[in-house]
Amino acid sequence: MATATATPPDQTAPAPKKTKVPERSFGERWGDKKGWARRVPLLPALAFIVIMTQLPFVATILVSFTNWNANYPDEIKFGTLQNFVTVFTDAGLRQSVFFTILLTVTVVLVSLAFGLGIALLLNRNFIGRGAVRTMMIAPFLVVPVAAALLWKHAMYNPEYGLFNGLLTQVFGASAPQPDWITDFPRLAIMGELIWQWTPFMTLILLAGLQSRPGDVMEAAQVDGANAWQTFANMTMPHMRRYLELAGLLGTIYIIQQFDSVFTLTAGAYGTANLPYTIYQTLYNAQDYGLASAQGVIVVIGTIIIATFALRTVSSLFEEGN
Amino acid sequence: MTTALAANPSKTAAEKRASNARVRNNRRGSKGGIFLGLLAWVIGIIFVFPVFYMLLTSLHSEFDAATNPPSFFAPLTLDGYREFFGASSGASPWPPLINSATASIVSTIVVILLAIPAAYALSVKPVEKWTDVMFFFLSTKFLPAVAGLLPLYIIAKTIGVLDNINFIVILYTAMNLPIAVWMLRSFLADIPVELFEAASIDGAGLIRTLRSIIVPIISPGIAATALICFIFSWNELLLANTLTSIVAQTAPVFLTSFVTSQGLFLAKVCAAATAVSLPVLIAGFAAQDKLVQGLSLGAVK
Numbered sequence: 001m002a003t004a005t006a007t008p009p010d011q012t013a014p015a016p017k018k019t020k021v022p023e024r025s026f027g028e029r030w031g032d033k034k035g036w037a038r039r040v041p042l043l044p045a046l047a048f049i050v051i052m053t054q055l056p057f058v059a060t061i062l063v064s065f066t067n068w069n070a071n072y073p074d075e076i077k078f079g080t081l082q083n084f085v086t087v088f089t090d091a092g093l094r095q096s097v098f099f100t101i102l103l104t105v106t107v108v109l110v111s112l113a114f115g116l117g118i119a120l121l122l123n124r125n126f127i128g129r130g131a132v133r134t135m136m137i138a139p140f141l142v143v144p145v146a147a148a149l150l151w152k153h154a155m156y157n158p159e160y161g162l163f164n165g166l167l168t169q170v171f172g173a174s175a176p177q178p179d180w181i182t183d184f185p186r187l188a189i190m191g192e193l194i195w196q197w198t199p200f201m202t203l204i205l206l207a208g209l210q211s212r213p214g215d216v217m218e219a220a221q222v223d224g225a226n227a228w229q230t231f232a233n234m235t236m237p238h239m240r241r242y243l244e245l246a247g248l249l250g251t252i253y254i255i256q257q258f259d260s261v262f263t264l265t266a267g268a269y270g271t272a273n274l275p276y277t278i279y280q281t282l283y284n285a286q287d288y289g290l291a292s293a294q295g296v297i298v299v300i301g302t303i304i305i306a307t308f309a310l311r312t313v314s315s316l317f318e319e320g321n
Numbered sequence: 322m323t324t325a326l327a328a329n330p331s332k333t334a335a336e337k338r339a340s341n342a343r344v345r346n347n348r349r350g351s352k353g354g355i356f357l358g359l360l361a362w363v364i365g366i367i368f369v370f371p372v373f374y375m376l377l378t379s380l381h382s383e384f385d386a387a388t389n390p391p392s393f394f395a396p397l398t399l400d401g402y403r404e405f406f407g408a409s410s411g412a413s414p415w416p417p418l419i420n421s422a423t424a425s426i427v428s429t430i431v432v433i434l435l436a437i438p439a440a441y442a443l444s445v446k447p448v449e450k451w452t453d454v455m456f457f458f459l460s461t462k463f464l465p466a467v468a469g470l471l472p473l474y475i476i477a478k479t480i481g482v483l484d485n486i487n488f489i490v491i492l493y494t495a496m497n498l499p500i501a502v503w504m505l506r507s508f509l510a511d512i513p514v515e516l517f518e519a520a521s522i523d524g525a526g527l528i529r530t531l532r533s534i535i536v537p538i539i540s541p542g543i544a545a546t547a548l549i550c551f552i553f554s555w556n557e558l559l560l561a562n563t564l565t566s567i568v569a570q571t572a573p574v575f576l577t578s579f580v581t582s583q584g585l586f587l588a589k590v591c592a593a594a595t596a597v598s599l600p601v602l603i604a605g606f607a608a609q610d611k612l613v614q615g616l617s618l619g620a621v622k
Contacts, residue, residue, distance in 0.1 A: 126358030
């Protein structure tokens with residue numbers, strides 16, 4: 001510490017060697033009572049998490065290299081890559097990988113865009129702002145299965161759903177009456193999820209907007225910046241972290257999305273995503289090896305996305321320190 | 322001198338408020354401002370409307386619920402709820418609701434009991450490499466539940482805890498513990514260290530420090546964290562649907578029995594959806610601000 005702050009007067013001289021605390025042996029650290037007193041409160045939670053989340057995942061990786069099918073219990077062999085080949089060559093499974101990506105990207109980007117627009121509106125001063133904010137939160141507070149049921153039966157139903165009912169009300173008896181779920185299955189799922197996730201994005205982005213320093217915004221106004229210049233040069237740079245954080249969290253949840261697919265279409269019409277497919281592989285086909293390989297692929301996909309976005313969370317994390 | 326020091330912070334706070342208000346006022350009142358306010362109202366109503374429609378339909382008779390165009394002004398009735406709770410047609414929702422309450426409440430309590438000491442160790446007296454530990458906790462949230470589903474299924478089948486609510490409690494505890502540690506650490510980080518040093522000098526041990534200093538100070542934070550954990554547990558479907566069937570069935574799994582039901586029972590479907598969502602709706606509306614903070618892992622303040 002002292003060597004770091006005291007600059008040597010002669011810059012050409014070799015930098016003084018940092019006085020390094022000698023590494024303590026394992027035995028010394030093991031015997032360090034104070035150190036253990038600090039660690040002990042952490043241990044129960046840490047042990048619990050390792051046992052409950054890491055061990056099952058390791059088991060999943062191991063099983064993914066077997067041809068374990070519960071229907072043929074005598075033929076289990078380890079060391080095959082067949083499951084991974086199957087995921088990418090089987091047309092149905094490849095489609096579920098593709099739909100998982102499509103669903104995640106679409107829902108996250110559209111909800112983020114809507115969320116930013118609505119957050120900007122809600123950040124203004126208008127009558128009943130609190131009431132509108134409360135209304136915006138509501139979709140996120142409905143239990144996901146209940147929300148999917150609501151959309152399936154009360155909104156999308158071709159005969160008595162609200163959408164077709166409103167079409168009849170506006171255009172009369174000859175109004176078009178589409179069967180939303182069978183005609184537009186993917187859009188039906190995306191629509192429901194965007195409705196549920198836009199509020200989440202709005203809330204995080206609104207928190208970001210409200211943390212903008214007011215005096216800086218005022219200075220920009222005094223300096224004659226117009227609304228667009230203020231938005232592009234001051235608001236957006238400040239909001240970047242919040243946009244990335246909202247996108248990251250949204251992605252993690254949507255990539256694992258099961259409830260809507262299960263409820264709205266049960267994977268029919270090309271809407272089976274990977275989580276739903278895994279559930280089926282496990283439940284119906286009892287093909288444990290294949291289900292595990294699919295699980296491993298979901299994790300790899302998540303890690304790729306998370307690696308890009310993790311830096312954002314790490315910056316938030318350091319400043320909040 | 323002392324008065325100047327004391328007055329100074331409050332003055333700057335007032336100035337900040339004034340400047341914030343000025344920025345907002347400049348944008349208020351113009352024609353554009355009124356239009357944007359109206360636009361916000363329209364969007365808010367569009368987003369809340371399905372929830373309102375769910376509530377309204379749940380209060381209509383089956384006949385009035387299944388009309389095209391919709392009959393918004395039909396007389397209200399509690400028949401949908403009587404039908405849902407009365408179990409005159411199909412299974413009673415009470416066992417699943419009680420299972421959900423058990424799983425959510427018990428796992429939340431266990432999460433909080435495990436997370437408070439962990440968050441304390443990670444913030445007040447940082448252990449070596451504490452950032453690594455925090456990232457490890459966070460990284461478990463990047464691990465999709467489906468990736469561990471199979472081993473959990475096999476283990477449950479082997480040791481005979483398939484369809485057992487205690488197993489679900491343990492899983493939900495593991496699911497929410499990382500979030501709780503993150504959130505509570507962010508609340509603890511706001512407490513001045515001197516407070517703990519004083520307690521330590523006075524000879525208070527870990528348990529006493531936690532009980533008489535930390536818990537009282539961060540109790541709003543603990544409440545917020547507990548709320549988030551409760552909501553996530555209450556909403557969970559994939560694990561419950563795979564690992565429970567009859568005895569330990571939770572409310573979301575029970576709701577899936579309505580998936581194939583046709584609109585003949587639209588009022589009952591809406592009553593079911595409303596009844597199961599009600600605890601979360603009430604809790605969420607009551608703690609809107611805390612919800613945002615928790616959902617963003619305590620990182621956005």
